[in-house]
Amino acid sequence: MASVEFQNISKTFGAFVAVPDISFQIADGEFICLLGPSGCGKTTSLRMIAGLETPSSGRVMIGGRDVTYLHPKDRGISMVFQDYALYPHMNIADNIAYPLKVRGEQETRRHARAKEVADVLKIGDLMKRLPSQISGGQQQRTSLARALVYPSEVYLFDEPLSNLDAKLRLEARGFLNHLQRDMGMTAVYVTHDQAEAMALATRIAVMDKGRIVQFAPPIEIYRRPATTFVANFVGNPPMNLIAVEASIGEGALHLKADGLQLAPIALTDAIAKAATSGRMTLGVRPEHLRIAEPSDRNVVSGDLFANENMGPESLVTLERGDNGRVTARIFTDDEIRVGTSVHLAFDTRHVTLFDDSGARIPAADER
Amino acid sequence: MRKRTQNIFVRRTIFAAAATFLGTIFALPLVWFIFAPFNARAELGLAIPSPFTLSNFATVFQNTFAMQALLNSLIQAAGGVVLVGGAATLAAYALSRSPIPGKGAVTYILLLFSSVVSGSAAMVPIFLIISAAGLIDTHLAVILVFAGGLLPTAMFILRDFIDAIPRSYEESAMVAGASPLQAFFDVALPVIRPGIVVVVVWAFVNIWGSFLIPFILLRSDKLMPASVAIYSFYSEAGTPIVTLLAAYSLIYSLPVIALYLFVNWKFGFRFFGGIKS
Ligand SMILES: Nc1ncnc2c1ncn2[C@@H]1O[C@H](COP(=O)(O)OP(=O)(O)O)[C@@H](O)[C@H]1O
Numbered sequence A: 001m002a003s004v005e006f007q008n009i010s011k012t013f014g015a016f017v018a019v020p021d022i023s024f025q026i027a028d029g030e031f032i033c034l035l036g037p038s039g040c041g042k043t044t045s046l047r048m049i050a051g052l053e054t055p056s057s058g059r060v061m062i063g064g065r066d067v068t069y070l071h072p073k074d075r076g077i078s079m080v081f082q083d084y085a086l087y088p089h090m091n092i093a094d095n096i097a098y099p100l101k102v103r104g105e106q107e108t109r110r111h112a113r114a115k116e117v118a119d120v121l122k123i124g125d126l127m128k129r130l131p132s133q134i135s136g137g138q139q140q141r142t143s144l145a146r147a148l149v150y151p152s153e154v155y156l157f158d159e160p161l162s163n164l165d166a167k168l169r170l171e172a173r174g175f176l177n178h179l180q181r182d183m184g185m186t187a188v189y190v191t192h193d194q195a196e197a198m199a200l201a202t203r204i205a206v207m208d209k210g211r212i213v214q215f216a217p218p219i220e221i222y223r224r225p226a227t228t229f230v231a232n233f234v235g236n237p238p239m240n241l242i243a244v245e246a247s248i249g250e251g252a253l254h255l256k257a258d259g260l261q262l263a264p265i266a267l268t269d270a271i272a273k274a275a276t277s278g279r280m281t282l283g284v285r286p287e288h289l290r291i292a293e294p295s296d297r298n299v300v301s302g303d304l305f306a307n308e309n310m311g312p313e314s315l316v317t318l319e320r321g322d323n324g325r326v327t328a329r330i331f332t333d334d335e336i337r338v339g340t341s342v343h344l345a346f347d348t349r350h351v352t353l354f355d356d357s358g359a360r361i362p363a364a365d366e367r
Numbered sequence B: 001m002r003k004r005t006q007n008i009f010v011r012r013t014i015f016a017a018a019a020t021f022l023g024t025i026f027a028l029p030l031v032w033f034i035f036a037p038f039n040a041r042a043e044l045g046l047a048i049p050s051p052f053t054l055s056n057f058a059t060v061f062q063n064t065f066a067m068q069a070l071l072n073s074l075i076q077a078a079g080g081v082v083l084v085g086g087a088a089t090l091a092a093y094a095l096s097r098s099p100i101p102g103k104g105a106v107t108y109i110l111l112l113f114s115s116v117v118s119g120s121a122a123m124v125p126i127f128l129i130i131s132a133a134g135l136i137d138t139h140l141a142v143i144l145v146f147a148g149g150l151l152p153t154a155m156f157i158l159r160d161f162i163d164a165i166p167r168s169y170e171e172s173a174m175v176a177g178a179s180p181l182q183a184f185f186d187v188a189l190p191v192i193r194p195g196i197v198v199v200v201v202w203a204f205v206n207i208w209g210s211f212l213i214p215f216i217l218l219r220s221d222k223l224m225p226a227s228v229a230i231y232s233f234y235s236e237a238g239t240p241i242v243t244l245l246a247a248y249s250l251i252y253s254l255p256v257i258a259l260y261l262f263v264n265w266k267f268g269f270r271f272f273g274g275i276k277s
């Protein structure tokens, strides 16, 4: 296992800048998720670690060694592809054993090793089949087995679960998590599914338009999203973002928006500075909203838009005229009954404020 | 309800009758082609041989020029196929996988020229080039000219085929430790094989049936292919000796049929198959 480092990496395709400038360090044993919407440069970044794409500038280091111009075969890496890339003319045993074959391992030994790995992944009895003769989930595990069959410095994953149905995806995710705890592998895992990233990563790099917007542990990303982009991308459903007018009066911050009733918020230097623009964004997670009672002071109101029962919880969504929707996630065994107009209350301790540019304003208890 | 089923029945009958009629028209020459060689008194009319005889074949087998010609055809076709198959595979792979700018234009321009090269308009320059190279009256001359004429189309077909194959096959092999050469031979080549087979059969049939190029580039009898030698079964007055011609034609077509059967049995004719799961 080894560390991975990007030093001022950029990548352009012709005139198109896919990655403007990225630097990061991944320590030995970390499981990193590159998370972001489609087309933000995740695969390109991963392929530069693998050596399948050469950076336009900058350096890639693996285990302290400069590998920027090294051929993929010499980097000591494993990779699982989104389309699995199983060789259609080889049976499962030969597919899994292929990395050992190119390493000059003799046939009986490499097949024995392939069988070992296949058994762990519960595909040991499919060894004689062709890839076209097994299911999608089994193909996925075959490609995983091929990546695990030989020792590797870094494991790379490009959306390995995105072609599975929901149930298999959960199962495979759990297995990957177990594997990470078991092996302590260094891994870079590309996904656009925030739940996958939250579940697997020791740290998440949230990417937008070829840049890393925030690089932090999952809890940090969830609790303190650096920007409205991150806030809106992480969480299911994501954080509610309400555009508000900000003003300062009587030593406190006053926020105004349609349907919003909010007690003044204590000032900090950061808040005071951000308020000068007159505009802010108020963020509140769905689980921090509840059905309001008459005594509540911080309330957002609107017309009922949807009331979805998910079993242990309900998603109640209200619509504030033309000013967007707010969703609450309410944990209860009882069916939620709401009228045509809904009032949702929240605690200002669980509110996140973003300034005019979308950057998070540090809370009072942060230095 | 009953009226409608009747209606359908009538329409089906008419369709079947028309199809049979058309089919028969097309089948007649083939039936002649199968019967005539075994008929000692074969003429251009269709007749069931009575008695069945192999005497036509006996006469043909005694014609050493014609027999040598079959071997020559085999040499020229095999040589051309190996050259076209090998070169087209490598060129198409490079054109498909490398980031050369303007590679699409290169293929199209070659394709355009190839129809000129194998056409009769280029026969004089081709003859001059081959003769300047001192290759007149050699197998090699025929093989090279055929390869030159067929390569662009072969490359075009194969490049299309390879373009449709995901790069992740070779990429996953290289990440797993394979050199580019290993990735090509272990992974890419087997996946491309159905495409190569199509090109090989196509090139073989093309060379096997071609008359003009060997006729112009060769002089001596002992190098002429079967497509030229078939004219030795014409009388001096230029009329065909139908019995012998029929027998020789049947022998002449057997290798092509055998190739089709072999390829179909061994690989199956698939153009885009076996790749997606
Ligand atoms: N080989 C290429 N040529 C041109 N543009 C490319 C190439 N590969 C990727 N891109 C572009 O770079 C951007 C990032 O692509 P990618 O890294 O695949 O995104 P992601 O994996 O995050 O969905 C996309 O806009 C894509 O169109």
Ligand SMILES: [Mg+2]
Pocket (backbone or CB within 6 Å): A042, A043, A044
């Ligand atoms: Mg991608």
